[in-house]
Amino acid sequence: MAQTVEAIRSNVEEKSQFVARLRDEIRRVIVGQEYMIDRMLLGLLANGHVLIEGVPGLAKTTAVKSMAQAMKCDFSRIQFTPDLLPADLIGTQVYNPKDSNFTIKKGPIFANIVLADEINRAPAKVQSALLEAMQEHQVTIGQETFSLDAPFMVLATQNPIEQEGTYPLPEAQVDRFMFKLKVGYPSRSEEREIMDRVDLLHDVKLNSVVHKDEILEAREVVNQIYVDDKAKNYIVDIVQATRHPEKFGMDFGNLIEYGASPRATIYLQQAARALAFLQGEGNVFPNDVKQVAMDILRHRVMVSYEAEAEDVTSEDIIRKILDSVPVP
DSSP, X not given: OHHXXXXXXXXXXXXXXXXXXXXXXXXXXXXXXXXXXXXXXXXXXXXXXXXXXXXXXXXXXHHHHHHHXXXXXXXXXXXXXXXXXXXXXXXXXXXXXXXXXXXXXXXXXXXXXXXXXXXXXXXHHHHGGGHHHHHHSEEEETTEEEEOOSSOEEEEEEOOTTSTTOOOOOHHHHTTEEEEEEOOOOOHHHHHHHHHHHHHHTTOOOOOOEEHHHHHHHHHHHHHXXXXXXXXXXXXXXXXXXXXXXXXXXXXXXXEEEOOOHHHHHXXXXXXXXXXXXXXXXXXXXXXXXXXXXXXXXXXXXXXXXHHHTTOOHHHHHHHHHHHSOOO
């Protein structure tokens, strides 16, 4: 197996050359926010969608647009508003009186990178229009089903649900996001650099430095990265602990309403592979799993009313689980 891992590592080194180019191009516009950029790259490599939460003005939209501009692929931006309709996303049938038949008008969802901006500003029926596209990479309009071109990735931004005029996302949709990121304020030095560069940012035109074929080839290598039984068992233990914490010596089962779904297990393995790829490794280490666990689980562990009364969040529970489940 050592030779196989070495061969995979060689493929990783060859197929990851574009990552540095992509990072450098994004950094021409984005100051700091390394965590957000890293997780967007992980989602891109692991074929997952990313939900980015933070107060207005933290460069969430700008970061997504910058990544898309640095790639040679189709990009669309959808501004979610309370009056948006599902047809505004996926498209609709248009009647042609000349031919007395209907033609399909495709919506902005037909792109490689889709920015769903302020996704929680629209009601649930609009958000639910994304479900088929996000899970099955296809869209049904009328009686016709259309496949979406690869790569296909939804990057959604949202304001915290405490903000006025927002709607909580349906659980079925939230579960389809591989990552939920929480973006914070920049440091003092980063904020000073933002202020110094603000006049220049309006003139920056990013170059397309990565072709979508490079992304697809990289995804194939990510899927080949070796995950041994110890890492797999560690992933399963973490997910099981969100459902049955008492089996792992933890006594806060009353604080959990619902644990993570099997989709979390799949995403933990795939995201850990993508992280290994970014680090130039040919196999997954348990610490890779631990590094991505919070962003994959924070929106999948539902806390009980008792937890809310005690001001315990899903993140608090996940931290306890990661501290308690033995690392192989």
